[in-house]
Amino acid sequence: MSGGPAGRRGPREPWGGVSPFSIKTKLGALVVIAVLITTGLMMIAMRTATELRFITVFSMIATLLITQFVAHSLTAPLDDMNAVARSISHGDYTRRVRENRRDELGDLAQTINRMADDLEAQERQRKELVANVSHELRTPIAGLRAVLENIVDGVTQADPETMRTALKQTERLGRLVETLLDLSRLDNGVVPLKKRRFEVWPYLSGVLKEANMVATARAGIASGSGSHTRNDVHLHLDVTPPELTAHADPERIHQVVANLIDNAVKHSPPHGRVTVKARRGALPESLELEVLDEGPGIPRSEWHRVFERFNRGQVPRPHGPGSDGGTGLGLAIARWAVDLHGGRIGVAESERGCRILVTLPGLPSLPS
Numbered sequence: 001m002s003g004g005p006a007g008r009r010g011p012r013e014p015w016g017g018v019s020p021f022s023i024k025t026k027l028g029a030l031v032v033i034a035v036l037i038t039t040g041l042m043m044i045a046m047r048t049a050t051e052l053r054f055i056t057v058f059s060m061i062a063t064l065l066i067t068q069f070v071a072h073s074l075t076a077p078l079d080d081m082n083a084v085a086r087s088i089s090h091g092d093y094t095r096r097v098r099e100n101r102r103d104e105l106g107d108l109a110q111t112i113n114r115m116a117d118d119l120e121a122q123e124r125q126r127k128e129l130v131a132n133v134s135h136e137l138r139t140p141i142a143g144l145r146a147v148l149e150n151i152v153d154g155v156t157q158a159d160p161e162t163m164r165t166a167l168k169q170t171e172r173l174g175r176l177v178e179t180l181l182d183l184s185r186l187d188n189g190v191v192p193l194k195k196r197r198f199e200v201w202p203y204l205s206g207v208l209k210e211a212n213m214v215a216t217a218r219a220g221i222a223s224g225s226g227s228h229t230r231n232d233v234h235l236h237l238d239v240t241p242p243e244l245t246a247h248a249d250p251e252r253i254h255q256v257v258a259n260l261i262d263n264a265v266k267h268s269p270p271h272g273r274v275t276v277k278a279r280r281g282a283l284p285e286s287l288e289l290e291v292l293d294e295g296p297g298i299p300r301s302e303w304h305r306v307f308e309r310f311n312r313g314q315v316p317r318p319h320g321p322g323s324d325g326g327t328g329l330g331l332a333i334a335r336w337a338v339d340l341h342g343g344r345i346g347v348a349e350s351e352r353g354c355r356i357l358v359t360l361p362g363l364p365s366l367p368s
Helices: 023-048 052-089 104-152 160-188 200-223 250-267 300-305 330-340
Strands: 196-199 234-240 245-248 273-280 287-292 344-348 355-360
Touching (some): 023 052, 052 104, 196 200, 250 287
Parallel strands (some): 234 273
Antiparallel strands (some): 196 245, 287 355, 344 355
């Protein structure tokens, strides 16, 4: 936005008061000044025996000049706002209104600039969404088309190895569609929570076992095409105490943990280790989860962007050797699921790698 701090306005006064810089005050001052000018000229006319018609003409000229000056100071910002609004309606979100007033027009200028900032951000996100989804769709479709064309042209046979390659590309398409559906549910808020009490150790053991099975299956499919999928990372579970229980929606928490594990695996070094920790929270049936990896970590300057959609990080080779990189939606979906529970998720301090901390509120505290 243009305009510095001097152009910003402090808190509004109560509705019963009037700001010394408001338009009402300026218009009131204009009326008072016009009356004073007319009264002064009348007094001069009475003392000097000047004709009334000359006094009337001088009074009208002086009043019109002052009114023109005040009117210009009020309409000039409106012309600027009109030009900016017209640019916004034509898709140009770069122009801003000057914020150099301390009245209602200054407030309106700030509102228009904030609206332009929001529209510019939404337009940028829309373009990023189209570009990322187009890229993610193009890669598996091109691979699947190449495999099928080779089979149709007789270049390769429809043997199990070739079909595994086609299946791999089809699964990538399926995963992309699933993440886009989750994104749609995220925006529409149509996913209800089905909370219940469950034991944390067997539940997280099942999530880690499923993650291992998925990684092994992907690696088996990928081996037929000569590519590499991460299956060299060891997953470790640490639950204290072992009988720990929590109250949450298991399906949504599964999304959180699975996406965090998938992200940690992608960023892990060869034969690295990903640890999932679970501890009791402050409230009854509350839960604190940690997912730690041994990768390069996340710069503190990027912590606030980690859970943005399609954010893939800025570290060198962010997804490990041979990883396809994913869609950049996993952590955004994890944040959405945690927010549904009223919990918190964020990057925490760690001596090595990346540490994601999740806090789930559990049952509400009972009044004493």
